[in-house]
Amino acid sequence: MTVGERLHGAAAELKRRGVPEAQANAEILLARVLGVGRNEVFLRRGRELSPRESAAFSRLIRRRLRRIPMAHILGVQAFLDFELAAGPQALIPRPETEELAAAAMDALRQRREEPLRLWDLGTGTGCLAVALARFFPKASVLATDKSPAALGLARRNARANGVGARVHLRRDDFFAPRRGPRAWADLAVSNPPYIPSGSMPRLMPEVLREPRLALDGGKTGLDALAAVIERAAEALRPAGVAALEFGRGQARRVSALLLRRGFERVRILKDAQGLQRIALAAKSGANPARCRPLRVAR
Numbered sequence: 025m026t027v028g029e030r031l032h033g034a035a036a037e038l039k040r041r042g043v044p045e046a047q048a049n050a051e052i053l054l055a056r057v058l059g060v061g062r063n064e065v066f067l068r069r070g071r072e073l074s075p076r077e078s079a080a081f082s083r084l085i086r087r088r089l090r091r092i093p094m095a096h097i098l099g100v101q102a103f104l105d106f107e108l109a110a111g112p113q114a115l116i117p118r119p120e121t122e123e124l125a126a127a128a129m130d131a132l133r134q135r136r137e138e139p140l141r142l143w144d145l146g147t148g149t150g151c152l153a154v155a156l157a158r159f160f161p162k163a164s165v166l167a168t169d170k171s172p173a174a175l176g177l178a179r180r181n182a183r184a185n186g187v188g189a190r191v192h193l194r195r196d197d198f199f200a201p202r203r204g205p206r207a208w209a210d211l212a213v214s215n216p217p218y219i220p221s222g223s224m225p226r227l228m229p230e231v232l233r234e235p236r237l238a239l240d241g242g243k244t245g246l247d248a249l250a251a252v253i254e255r256a257a258e259a260l261r262p263a264g265v266a267a268l269e270f271g272r273g274q275a276r277r278v279s280a281l282l283l284r285r286g287f288e289r290v291r292i293l294k295d296a297q298g299l300q301r302i303a304l305a306a307k308s309g310a311n312p313a314r315c316r317p318l319r320v321a322r
């Protein structure tokens with residue numbers, strides 16, 4: 025069978041079985057098998073697939089039909105301008121988290137060359153920690169997570185992206201009674217689990233293959249956010265910035281939690297879809313200009 029015929033058949037099968045973005049998925053998986061870019065698949069549509077290529081493509085399509093996420097099948101996920109290894113150990117980084125990273129970078133842009141101390145709480149793949157370490161060349165980033173598997177993936181990603189020496193990975197629980205040093209961090213960034221437990225069964229099949237620890241935010245969805253805000257309030261220096269991602273409809277309650285923990289100048293930013301998804305706030309003493317987001321959709 026030719027590349028074009030196989031592509032057509034696979035895309036139709038994915039679509040018939042309700043897999044989202046069936047055509048794009050089939051193209052990307054076939055490109056992987058052929059070892060070419062996605063655009064080149066179309067250019068080769070007349071060429072015959074070898075039996076080995078055909079079998080490899082069938083294996084990938086069968087995995088996608090089982091609703092295994094594309095990032096797990098491919099083993100990689102792009103984040104901003106770099107790539108991360110992805111897998112079932114940690115949440116697949118999402119586009120709105122790229123916006124959180126951009127907002128955090130903008131908040132401290134004027135201090136870019138300083139030896140900043142940054143904390144990524146719940147690092148997962150390490151996407152935020154790696155992005156921040158790449159953007160702030162003299163910064164030291166503490167990246168913590170409760171999941172040892174996630175920490176292993178984050179370590180691999182930090183090394184692969186050339187920031188392994190400045191991203192310090194440590195196991196830590198948002199809810200641990202132990203308290204670390206106070207007032208040491210210039211930035212606390214976090215995308216904690218924030219989905220209300222009752223909404224978990226309604227998630228897409230692909231999302232349900234991701235770690236529950238990364239998603240489930242307890243009854244109201246705010247358990248981890250509240251704990252992270254408490255930890256950030258202790259860890260941040262005066263003028264330090266908290267940058268947090270949260271779920272739909274949680275903006276008002278997240279703002280209230282921040283104000284209650286002594287944060288000022290709480291700013292709620294919208295994601296590319298116009299939804300309120302990011303909070304920026306400053307510990308007292310912060311210069312408001314430092315909290316001005318530049319690249320986030322309003």
Ligand SMILES: C[S@@+](CC[C@H](N)C(=O)[O-])C[C@H]1O[C@@H](n2cnc3c(N)ncnc32)[C@H](O)[C@@H]1O
Pocket residue numbers: 114115116117118121145146147148149150151152168169170171174196197198199214215216217218237238239248
């Ligand atoms: C929504 S994921 C975010 C991962 C990554 N920062 C990102 O943005 O893609 C939340 C992360 O918090 C971690 N986590 C969940 N509960 C935790 C807890 N109690 N203490 C520490 N980390 C926790 C999960 O393992 C997961 O890696």
